[in-house]
Amino acid sequence: MLQRTGKPALIGVLSAALGVAAAELLAAATRPAAGPLVAVGGAVIDAAPTPVKEFAVRTLGTNDKPVLLGTIALVLVLFTATVGILSFRRRWTGIAGAAIFGIAGAAAALARPAAELYDAVPSLFGAAIAGLLLYRLSRPSREVVIDRRKFLRAAIVISGGALIAGGAAETVKRVRGGAITKSREAISLPAAADPAKPLPTGIDPGFYSDKLYRVDTALTVPRIDVSTWKLRIHGMVGKEVSLSFDDLLKRPLIERDITLNCVSNEVGGPYVGTARWLGVPLAPLLAELGVDPAADQLVARSIEGMTIGTPVATVNDGRDAMLVVGMNGEPLPLEHGFPVRMLTPGLYGYAGACKWITELELTTFADYDAYWVQRGWGAEGPVKTASRIDKPKPFADIQAGKVTVAGVAWAQGRGIRNVEVRVDDRQWEKADLLPVPSSDTWVQWRYAWQATAGPHTLSVRATDGTGAIQPEQRVTPFPDGATGWHTITATVG
Ligand SMILES: Nc1nc2c(c(=O)[nH]1)N[C@H]1C(S)=C(S)[C@@H](COP(=O)(O)O)O[C@H]1N2
Numbered sequence: 001m002l003q004r005t006g007k008p009a010l011i012g013v014l015s016a017a018l019g020v021a022a023a024e025l026l027a028a029a030t031r032p033a034a035g036p037l038v039a040v041g042g043a044v045i046d047a048a049p050t051p052v053k054e055f056a057v058r059t060l061g062t063n064d065k066p067v068l069l070g071t072i073a074l075v076l077v078l079f080t081a082t083v084g085i086l087s088f089r090r091r092w093t094g095i096a097g098a099a100i101f102g103i104a105g106a107a108a109a110l111a112r113p114a115a116e117l118y119d120a121v122p123s124l125f126g127a128a129i130a131g132l133l134l135y136r137l138s139r140p141s142r143e144v145v146i147d148r149r150k151f152l153r154a155a156i157v158i159s160g161g162a163l164i165a166g167g168a169a170e171t172v173k174r175v176r177g178g179a180i181t182k183s184r185e186a187i188s189l190p191a192a193a194d195p196a197k198p199l200p201t202g203i204d205p206g207f208y209s210d211k212l213y214r215v216d217t218a219l220t221v222p223r224i225d226v227s228t229w230k231l232r233i234h235g236m237v238g239k240e241v242s243l244s245f246d247d248l249l250k251r252p253l254i255e256r257d258i259t260l261n262c263v264s265n266e267v268g269g270p271y272v273g274t275a276r277w278l279g280v281p282l283a284p285l286l287a288e289l290g291v292d293p294a295a296d297q298l299v300a301r302s303i304e305g306m307t308i309g310t311p312v313a314t315v316n317d318g319r320d321a322m323l324v325v326g327m328n329g330e331p332l333p334l335e336h337g338f339p340v341r342m343l344t345p346g347l348y349g350y351a352g353a354c355k356w357i358t359e360l361e362l363t364t365f366a367d368y369d370a371y372w373v374q375r376g377w378g379a380e381g382p383v384k385t386a387s388r389i390d391k392p393k394p395f396a397d398i399q400a401g402k403v404t405v406a407g408v409a410w411a412q413g414r415g416i417r418n419v420e421v422r423v424d425d426r427q428w429e430k431a432d433l434l435p436v437p438s439s440d441t442w443v444q445w446r447y448a449w450q451a452t453a454g455p456h457t458l459s460v461r462a463t464d465g466t467g468a469i470q471p472e473q474r475v476t477p478f479p480d481g482a483t484g485w486h487t488i489t490a491t492v493g
């Protein structure tokens with residue numbers, strides 16, 4: 001039994017591993033985005049129905065990508081083991097299996113938004129290696145399966161080849177990545193012509209996020225060579241331009257504290273954070289180029305093919321929409337969009353904050369749906385008023401007496417006028433608001449609770465700068481942002 005299935009299965013898996021490793025090596029050396037693993041993973045992400053994506057972000061968070069790659073690897077092992085077994089029964093099935101594989105990888109690579117024809121090559125190359133290898137080993141004599149020493153030798157040689165090719169692919173990626181990291185560290189950003197206001201006294205250090213959340217569809221963080229990076233601005237403009245990083249740094253920069261949040265954030269969720277951003281204000285730049293008054297959508301494109309559409313009106317209404325070059329006193333971190341990203345205060349990230357940006361196109365909403373809009377999300381993406389209880393933690397053990405309840409509330413652009421807390425079914429009571437530098441950041445709030453023994457329910461709600469109370473009704477993040485009051489339970493001992 002083992003003779004008939006175990007060895008052929010292992011040969012199938014190992015041949016495929018060698019094929020994938022060879023494809024990854026070729027891609028690493030030529031076009032990293034064309035590697036079959038990233039291409040298939042990316043295509044799965046793009047094709048996943050919205051509820052599945054929401055589920056992945058909600059339950060797996062930042063771990064959604066390792067889980068996805070692990071699942072793909074598992075499917076691959078099962079499939080190639082089967083192909084291995086079949087190919088020792090009918091020889092042509094090895095070639096057929098490898099071909100299915102190669103075509104799937106190539107199709108996935110070509111389906112990615114920023115694909116080029118070449119991107120099909122690494123997958124086809126890897127599949128050819130795996131297919132020929134299987135064909136050769138499953139000769140009618142089947143000596144590899146019958147002769148133990150021949151089997152061991154084949155297994156060792158193929159594994160060795162896969163390890164060497166895989167290791168080489170990793171090394172090439174690391175060397176390339178290291179060079180990008182170095183070039184980032186070598187950048188010295190000019191001071192802002194219009195610096196951020198000094199933080200008001202009394203602000204809590206937690207005002208800036210220790211680590212800003214990360215949400216994107218990129219399986220590997222794009223690594224962009226800043227010396228060749230260009231931002232092309234085109235479409236319905238009087239004058240098209242192509243700007244280098246230095247061109248951007250020569251312009252007067254603004255520095256602002258801004259809270260960014262994700263439309264996929266659940267009530268009480270973690271996908272919101274605040275940082276100090278340095279960038280080129282977009283409105284004057286667009287004004288210089290002369291925007292056609294009929295253009296109502298600004299579409300940002302990133303190096304890996306994301307498209308994010310922003311209403312032109314929100315860029316020109318006086319808010320600090322910018323092309324960001326720096327974050328918290330440093331060049332942008334790679335995972336947050338190095339070298340340049342967009343930021344539009346008051347819009348969710350999917351509608352105004354394209355990372356790894358390479359293109360800005362002036363167009364109309366009638367003519368073009370950006371990535372998330374194609375998947376049913378709202379076209380304009382204004383941030384909804386929200387508030388969150390951070391302390392006490394849900395289900396925390398608390399002593400009776402005075403307990404400080406604390407959290408944040410945000411309504412970028414409109415600002416927060418009031419935050420109220422409700423204990424059990426008592427009256428809503430006002431929380432204290434800490435000072436803020438502007439209406440584009442979250443507000444920290446504190447509430448002194450006289451806690452009595454027993455189980456309690458705490459709720460929070462905010463009123464924005466227009467006087468509108470955050471709606472109580474719970475709605476899901478899809479299609480334009482969650483609403484509802486954040487509620488936690490606390491047991492006082
Ligand atoms: N290129 C690119 N930019 C992107 C995205 C993406 O998937 N790709 N996701 C957007 C979304 S949905 C959000 S919420 C923000 C998150 O920015 P951060 O990861 O820096 O916090 O980036 C936006 N910009």
Ligand SMILES: [Mo]
Nearest residue numbers: 262263349350
């Ligand atoms: Mo998002």
